[in-house]
Amino acid sequence: MPREKREIQKEDIMPLDVYTKNRRELRKNIVDFKKNRRIALGPYATFYFESYETMLAQVQEMLYIEKGGDEQLKDELSAYNPLIPNGKELTATLMFEIDNPISRAAFLGKVGGIEETVFMKINGEKIKAIPEEDVDRTSAEGKASSVQFIHFNFSDDQIAKFKSEEIEVEIGIDHKEYSHTTKLSSENKKSLSADFS
Incomplete structure (x- = not known):
């Protein structure tokens, strides 16, 4: 798939019959592609880094x-196109995955504003995540959503460092109720580096 693509257009969408026929193989391919774009952080948080490929698969x-049909396609494109990295950023869906509904509600009730505390560190330099503006992800009562959409914006210098094999990249959350960091593996970095133009 074309890496330089920054937006899904109507002509990128496979006809339904073609998609249906090839769906099993297409889904297997996207699962393989996503493997190095998934980063777990602490017991509940997982970052799923998005791309043209992941968003096209989602829309399909x-x-x-x-x-x-076409009516739905318009809505899907306006929902998912903003999550395709623009060449100077990484975008991620951050999910808090807790199976037990009581534990989940208790946790989300304590971590309001958590989307404002997400960061990456490149060689010790902090890049603060920017939550997607479309929706308010923390309710007025201070309850966080279990799904957050975030952007990390990079300078050219930070992109060059990110791509360098010698330089360490970390991702973290620094909320008083949930504070964790983890290093990106070389496989993570390699896969995510392709999102920069």
């Missing part, structure tokens, strides 16, 4: 499930 799947 939504159209397959809901069969809403």
Whole structure:
């Protein structure tokens, strides 16, 4: 798939019958592709780094499930295109995954504003994440959403460092109720480096 693509267009979408016929193989390919783009942080948080490929797969799947045609396609594109990295950023879906509904509600009730405390560190230099503006991800009562969409914006110098094999990159959350950091593996860095133009 074209790496330089920054936006899904209508002509990028496979006809439903073609998608249906190839769906199993396409889904297997995207699972393989996503493997090095998933980073767990602490017991509950997982970052899923998005790209043109992951968002195209998501749109195709939504159209397959809901069969809403062109009308639905417009909504899907406006929802998912903003999550495709623009060449100077990384974008991620951050999910807090807790199976037990009572534990999940208790946790999310304590971590309001957590989306404001996400960061990356490149060689010790901190890059603060910017939450997607489309939706308020913490309610007025201070309850966080279990799904957050975030952007990390990079300077050219930071991109060059990120791509360097010698330089350490960390991702973290620094919330009083949930404070964790982890290093990106070389496989993570290699996969995510492709998102920069």
